[in-house]
Amino acid sequence: MMQSKSTGCRLWLAGAVMLVALTACADRTPTATEAAAVPDVADGALIPKPARLEQGDGAFVLSVDTPLLSADAAAEAVAVRFADYLRATRGLELGTAVGGADEGAVHFALDPAFDGGSPEAYRLDVAPTGVRVVAAEPAGLFYGAVTLWQLATTQAEGDIRIPSMRIEDAPRFGWRGFMLDSARHFQSVEQIKKLLDAMALHKLNTFHWHLTDDQGWRIEIKRYPKLTEIGGCRIPAGDAGIDPASGKPRPYCGHYTQEQIRDIVAYAAERHITVVPEIDVPGHAQAAIASYPELGVTGERPPVSNEWGVHSWLFNVEEETFVFLENVLAEVVELFPGEYVHIGGDEAVKDQWESSARVQARMRELGAQDEMAMQGLLVERLEKFLAGNGKRLIGWDEILEAELPPAATVMSWRGIEGGIEAARKGHDVVMSPSSDLYLDYLQTTLPDEPPGRPATITVQDVYAFEPVPAELDAGQQKHILGLQANMWTEHTRFDERLEHNLFPRLAAVAESGWTPAADKNWDDFRRRLPMQLQRYRMLGIGHAQTPFQVAIEVDDDRAAGIATVALSNPLGYEIRHTTDGSMPVATSPAHAGPFEVALPAELRAAAFFDGEPLAEPQTFVLDPASLLVRTDEQLAICPDAGRLLLRLEDDGPADGERAIFNATIFYPCWQWNAADLDGIGAVKVRLGRIPYYFQLAHDEPSRHFEPAVTAHGELMVHGGGCEGELLAQLPMPAEPGADGFVELEAVLPPPPAAGRQDLCIRVTGDTRPAMWVVDRVGLVPGRP
Template sequence: MKLRALIIVLSLLIFSCSNKEAKVFTETDIQIIPKPERLKLGEGHFEFNKNTVFFTTDVSQSAAAQILIDKFKTVQGWDLKTVETLPKSNYIQFKTSEDIKKEGYKLLAENNIITIEANNFNGFLYGIETLRQLLPVEIESQVKVESIDWVIPNIDIVDAPRFKWRGLMLDVSRHFFQKEYIKKTIDRLAYHKMNTLHLHLVDDQGWRIEIKEYPKLTQIGAYRVDQEDKPWDGRYTPSLDEKATYGGFYTQDDIKEIVAYAESRGVNVVPEIEMPAHVTSAVASYPELSCLGKPVSVPSGGLWPITDIYCAGKESTFEFLENVLNEVLELFPSKYIHVGGDEATKTNWKACAHCKKRMKDENLNSPEELQSYFIKRMERFISSKGRVLIGWDEILEGGLAPGATVMSWRGVKGGLEASEQGHDVVMTPGTHCYFDHYQGPMNTEPLAWGGNTPVSKVYEFDPIVDSMSDEQAQHVLGGQANLWSEYVPTESHSEYMIYPRIAALSETLWSPKKDRDWLDFSYRMESLFKSYKYQNINYAKSAYTISSDAKVNDATNTINVSLKNEFPVSDIRYVLNGASLDSTAIAYSKPIEIKATTTIKASLYKDNKPVGKVFEKTFNYHKAVGKKVVYNTKYHNSYKGKESTNMVNIIRGTKNFHDGQWQAWLVNDMELTIDLDEEIEIQDVSVGTMEHQGPSIYFPTQIEVLLSKDGKAFKSVGKIDRPYKNNASIILKDFNIHFDPQKARFVKVKAKNLKKTDKGGDTWIFIDEIVVR
């Protein structure tokens, strides 16, 4: 009996040593982005080890499996195998099923077997990408890792995309990115279950694709004079004899490599060859392509208006474009060929003898109809090659080519119009899909094009507009993000602008609309950020950045300041007036009431410690707060700010001139009077202004302050003259007028508008607060 008992004890010890404690998963452990269509969590788990194999029956299945095999080789050194004979256990099997939607998949994980069913390569690929997100985030490590249990929960997933076009546009013309970065981007698109990479290969500032019949396109057009040390809109026009050194291009072999790599990741590469505008780089290479035929240089930076465009009257223009496209079509198997078609200033067409003759011969009544002729002609050529022309929504102007697809960027109007006419559309409105916009408070972010498109706003995007009929909705192929690169000079900066916003877009384009929930998504983003870190992605942490929203109580002249970031549930803490942000900081739970000049400092806290960027803002009380303002010249209806209280509400405008805190005057001068209610002593008046010359916002050329006791007789107490200066930056500036202390009840402020730019355009002045001390 003693021997038997000893055997039993030893057996129990051996059993307990050889079996790890079972991992128990809950639904909060499942943090897949984009969210699957249907998911059911089971009991138990599947564990990957060095003996796990992949059972495949064709090349596409093996190609999908290889992505995960390569991951395990990096993080564990395992050389996992694909096999053609079904094992007994510890394997991932692939099954082809015609019943599953295109790009969809089923994933069933059981204790010893994982099954992925799909009907094409993309479906198998996306099943693998889901496995990557079910595994510990260390699977994304670029180096070997230790002490990780490579387990996933037993789970049943049925998944398929909502839209078939899920894209990202990279502008490689304004700033050139190397082939290796393009391939990294393709990998990351596949990780997010995105299937389209739109390459903007041609623009004024650079021609980026080798065309063998026209070698000057890359010899000349691919390079510009290096002015990268200057702001984009502050670069001079180079002379023709200056050496051009900045740029680069993809050889045809590079393009073939990129396209083949994209195919291995389920990504279709759509080339964009701009026409008839945004082609100064081509005109610099072959001046005869333009109406004027005169030599020009490749612009180093901002160019507006764009007048050196292809001549629509010369047959040689169309011969050139068809020859270029013939080579492009050989390189890109994409069904869609993008021709741009946007922002063509037709000044030269109106004066060109060739264009006039074309309009007469074709019975065209306007330059817009001439552009329509141009696009329709190119559409016929592209269609004859078995492809589909796609262009920006300007191709609607003058009449849309019969087989064309429209990419709607100026809001959704173009998509509505095209779909109503029976054309397919890709929705990419600037409001939600332009990744060159800021994604956090402008004062905390790198310089961007303008506008504010945080990740939460991207998550609100839906390609189908509520007003669309069911028939129109059938024409919506999907959506796309666009990253224009005027202000994106490096690959690291490009990553910063793309991630994590591309994750939000991926879910809006993949997941059922009814299942979308920002709180749930923001929770899953925490795991995604860890994955990004292991993938060495320079992702933006702007969603953590604290911003404020202040409201003035006009009756009491107090301010209620709300603090927030993009995460609905955040531990934000704050201090006032120079106190230290430490463990004693006040937990934010409701708006902070301010009754005097106050500085608020705040931070997001994790594990009881401040993390991320510190928010700091001072709210300055002054003698005019809440007083009556009479506008002697009314502000423009487009920029009303807070109307009658705007100039004396303490709340300052930001570099985002759409933030609702600015009042503006177009061409007109500003003149207003503040009534202080009674005579008080004052000695200082400052005027808050902005300059952002890109959208024609200029500092006033003169500011004058006048005082009065009765509101009738005013006396000037100071004047600032500021002649126009060229400035390519965004600047916020308080113009201060100081004078000897004196009593007054009324303060009149005048600001003179520049009125016209050096190119003849109308100018704005923007004012946000008048501080009286």
């Protein structure tokens, strides 16, 4: 379906009426207050919060004349990196030198005698006469430099005054990770490096790189060139896979050469980040099997998948396939010098193995009692191979479902239960539960969220996650290496959307990974967060605006010509608003609870911290016409629709922004709760159609729909909920209109429905390989 729906930075009322953004998606220039502010406490709004900070008297002034001195070449490398970050964010050019003891300088020193309890520990002393950063290891010295950089960026311009203090700091966990999925959507080398810089400035030290999946093989393997020649390309579903000029298939391609990977690994290492590659087995293998069909179970060549979800294609269990995987890993271990290699192991549904006589015979040959034991034998084989090459194996928590080699490490994603089981069995664990640390999940319920997966994981949710379960005893808790946030990219085509999803939630991950648990405090973190947003702007990072926007709920009384308005901010920041057409400022009325406005009304509101708006003020237009319309974002999920609400993107145009729809794929159904039907003669529904691009594996039987009566199904409108009275039923067309949409008007039958009712809206029939999605619903006046 080609786009005609307004997208991108469109803003709608959360559960009420349409709103208009004053300035959509504009970068906000730091205000004069932000530029001049010096923190009133010595912490400089540091994120992550250091383990120990003592405030002194006075301040050090950092200027263009301040020398950066180092005791040796290793320390100078850190000084140079500090100078680079300061130049990029404050435009300050500082010289570096080895040796010297000038007063008024910043000194970086490696001291083997320094004992901070961790190779990443450091001490930072700031006095009016100079600054000294000391650590035993380069990593610790670098993190001390990062802290100093944060202190130097509390003001956007003007003199840099750093309050006197001593910081003694070390991380809580050794694994502070971030995973990026480059298989579903591909990022450029430049974007990867930008993310590595951002990780370093959050003191994150592990970059887990998901390089292979059903939708793409992204790493060059010289012995098997077809993995990238064939497996590195797919034809996107629908209009996105059609060249608009020629009408021919338009492949989506991308892979990293081994030279590019070495460059990225070296770039990460300079920032004290270890790269952990992932080669997923035995499932998520469709791109590999598309490249070399002999690796599969059936011998058939599937396409590189253009669908999301859980696929059925598995590597077979022949000796030749095991050797293939070892040959792949042999090239991988040469490219990645870190300790770990990730072998996946997740979501490998065993249907193909179960139905294959050859696989069953092979299992008997190898002594595998069942299919999970067969996967365990594969894990054991790869673990021995990796160990022989000086590496440790790590996999998703499904690898626990078979006997696991003692040295294997478990990454717990299906909650924390897998991590608890693994730790009790003596395995090291990285906590990465989808319920708390998946950054492709929406972070607010506001309509400006980009496409994403179900549920909402707010900044506060991420911050609240505790990686060490209380159920473990002290000895078992030592197996918790740390935590990791994961970013899957099925719905993330653009770098801007990627940065929206990561920031500021990655700041919450950073603090949980670094700061002692007893020192974490949400209200304190929320106080420090606005300064972090300023740093993001300095770095050119497009952080999410939605956590700092305003949501509005409107309860209207059309007959009386009034509406009751309630405003909220997802993170609980103060809201100020106006109703006289002026922009909200620090002295505008603070929102203290629901209030009434006469219709029509124009309301402007913004969330504030320390007297400054955190995002662009928003304009909400409330009038009788807008109160009769709900967009898909404003409609509720039907009670029987299931939990899998997705924010889905249209399939066209091939390039640029596309329409976005909220839909439940297991039971597509939308509900306008408490719709006021007094005086309403019809319901007008605008629908679009997009490809149904989901593989559900064993969840497929859970998908259901109402049976169709006519050839293409019907639009059904019920009052009083989906089990209530059928108000209208209209046949659907075979195809949408030229603009990709169809608009149907369902006349309400006599006697007129009246009062407030829950309107349930569905399309009957199984319409795959496409699906109808609601764009908006309108109530049409026309009855007494």
